[in-house]
Amino acid sequence: MPYEPPPELAGLSLAEVAELVAARKLPPVDQWSPPEQGDSEMRIAADGRWFHQGGEIRRPAMVRAFASLLLCDEAGQHWLVTPTQKLSIEVEDAAFIAIDVKREGDKLAFRLNSDDLVIAGPEHPITAEGDPDTPALYLAIRHGARARLNRSTYAQLVEIAVEQSDELTVSSNGERFPLIPA
Known part of the structure; x- marks a missing residue:
């Protein structure tokens, strides 16, 4: 199924925004304690672009999927978290x-x-x-x-x-x- 971005913000009422926020099911990354830890070899540039092994990730659906797995710990380290892995990700400014x-x-x-x-x-x-x-x-x-x-x-x-x-x-x-x- 192809990725459908939400409508433009200007065209939405705040009630519609709240409905879209509530409808998005995000994984409970903060509740997972994966046994394996490593490096994702990924970086989020200060301008918001995502990179893997030096190449830019250009598919918005991939970026959105990875973004749903992000967690930042108290030390400021960002992680991509799944039930089985916790992989560090470099973030230049904000995720x-x-x-x-x-x-x-x-x-x-x-x-x-x-x-x-x-x-x-x-x-x-x-x-x-x-x-x-x-x-x-x-x-x-x-x-x-x-x-x-x-x-x-x-x-x-x-x-x-x-x-x-x-x-x-x-x-x-x-x-x-x-x-x-x-």
């Missing part, structure tokens, strides 16, 4: 890139380069890192992995912040997130 955002009411929905949809809030906070002159914004995704907001998504979020208040903060699902690092 995902947030490529679009949509605000509806008090909720912010993000689309990732893996076609995942995430609603920011207590379980998926937005954090600002770097310094005030060159901040980098990240969105927590799942199992310790996160997405860096690309430039256009960052700009969209700044526009939302300016519309909401005089401060550079946004809110989603009852949580407030500063867009400038502390």
